[in-house]
Amino acid sequence: MAMHQEELVDFDVALEKYDPVLGFEVHVELNTKTKMFSSAPNVFGDTPNTNVTPVCLGLPGVLPVVNKTAVEYAIMIGLALNCKIAERCGFARKNYFYPDTPKNFQTSQYDDPVAYDGWIDIELSDGEVFRVEIERAHMEEDAGKLTHMGGATGRIQGADYSLVDYNRSGVPLVEIVTKTIEGAGKRAPELAKAYVAAIREIVKALDVSDAKMERGNVRCDANVSLMLKGAEKFGTRTETKNVNSLRAVDHAVRFEIERHAAVLNSGAAIVQETRHWHEDTRTTTSGRPKSDADDYRYFPEPDLVPIITTPEWIEELRARLPEPPAERRKRLQAAWGYSDAEFRDVVNAGVTEQIEETIAAGTTAAVARKWWMGEIARLANNADKDVADLGVTPATIVELNSLIGAKKINDKIARQVLEFVVAGEGTPSEIVEKRSLAVVNDDAALGAAIDAAMEAMPDVVAKVKGGKLQAIGALMGPVMKATRGQADAGRVRELVLEKLGIEG
């Protein structure tokens, strides 16, 4: 398959002519102790094929049994998304042949999802609240993990063979499907990112998922189509798979809008197909053409009986929900004293939890915001990563801040230390130690540097003696030079005044 450069139309130009229509399928891996239909452990990162039972391998004669906690988590997700909960629902077999699914079907839900008809409100950076309607949230199981070997790219194309690990096979998933989303216009990429961030925030707050996108705990398939402004009929959509970071969701939606516009402008038709997202090139490539849904030949899973939910059970689960996101945000904003704009930026940057944890660990709200929205955001941007994937934790910030508070380092050096943290050199204290970055504030070392500076600049000393205290600044340069930038400026000033017998 030859790779070719896709024709694109500039984003703003595309949106003068077309309206984008979006739709999302977000898969959330639950953090239950065991799998959906077997008692195998649900653990990430273990030796391949050690967390498996005969059920996970689809061996003949095995019978699945539903994990009650997984059902409860699915209902809680439904409730948090303002969904109706089905009084009765069941499982179905979705039939397809692929080595990641050893039974040749995925156990899923078809026409009777556990939750349906919900909504969530997303606040965009222009302050508008955009309501995304939820079509359904249903339970299913994850597939095994394939690793494609041979070939140049590690992709399935050109691979010589593939290796399969079934540890993930049967991990409980909840798939959240939106209704079609119209009216986002230019804000479509932003809305896409903010929607996935909101789902992540909800499942994390519910504590039903580890919600780490880099581990695939939350995965997004993004549907995009364009229609001419004023048109009544939706255009043909494409479904971009494998969009596994918040930034990528934004980029993938933007790319597909630009690509669709070019295809439509040329007079050609969009092919309804799956597209694969490539983080390295920030492009999508054609996957397989969409076959009609009948090809999965869904039918009721005869080995599992229906689930009946009673109002009592649902209310018991509703009582376990954390405070709703909107109320939580209101409470946090009031507690932290951020302005509306400051707080919205924090939410849309997806660092609410990090700031909350940083404050809980002992910094002020202002300090937490300064770091997460300032230097850390800058580093993430430079590295082209989500803030969450940078390797900086609330503990890092607390440690940096206490090093500053103890006058071991100053702000400037703290920013350098943070870069070394991101580069994986260790904790801030380890880095300060290893790289000898501690500020020099021991008076003997500083004293020698100050004496030398004063001797070299008698005119400056005379000015200071004459009452021009701001002239001390001129001594700072040589002192900093002598201490490789690590002198504590405040202490230098105090020592100079002391030496000259002047009251600070």
Added chain:
Amino acid sequence: MSAISREDVAHLAQLAHIEMSDAELEKMTGELGVIVESIASVSEAASADVPATSHPIALTNVFREDVVGTTLTAEEALMNAPDSVDTRFRVPAILDGE
């Protein structure tokens, strides 16, 4: 008239990854047609207010507590695998000729 065509059977065979000869397709079209018609007569007997069922016994809410049980070892898991590498199953190239 049969409710199922030869094309339907060929399509299903392809989806199910089953290779069928012309003679087999012919035979299956007849046999599946009889089955589909039989099921259709059940549908006629059931009125609209009878919900579809896939279970003869009216059991609901059969659950398991979320407690880890015994697992296979990787060695046991791979015991019947035609091919493996370390502790993973090895399967032939999934896409051919691409």
